[in-house]
Amino acid sequence: MDKKKENVCFICDKKRNDCMKKNDDFEEHVEKHYMWKYIRYICSIILKKRNQYTDEEYLFWNQIRDKKKDWFPEAKDDEGEDEDEEEEEEEDED
Numbered sequence: 001m002d003k004k005k006e007n008v009c010f011i012c013d014k015k016r017n018d019c020m021k022k023n024d025d026f027e028e029h030v031e032k033h034y035m036w037k038y039i040r041y042i043c044s045i046i047l048k049k050r051n052q053y054t055d056e057e058y059l060f061w062n063q064i065r066d067k068k069k070d071w072f073p074e075a076k077d078d079e080g081e082d083e084d085e086e087e088e089e090e091e092d093e094d
């Protein structure tokens, strides 16, 4: 993913200049907020019904599933356990 240099935080509209005035690290700020946006995105996907996914969301969901150990490093105790157990998945994986 390209890291585009922005001058305004796209989450809270905080400006790079404002950060610099306060000696805050704007990059860090944006990254932090970006992370929250990301988490919200993930949550929205998780909470969404799978048959309502867009193609993009479906791909993203699959990535989450594949990489969830990286994403949620503290939640890897129960490897092999199916967290969707009560949902009766209908996946056609060829």
Ligand SMILES: [Zn+2]
Pocket (backbone or CB within 6 Å): 009, 010, 011, 012, 013, 014, 029, 030, 033
């Ligand atoms: Zn922000």
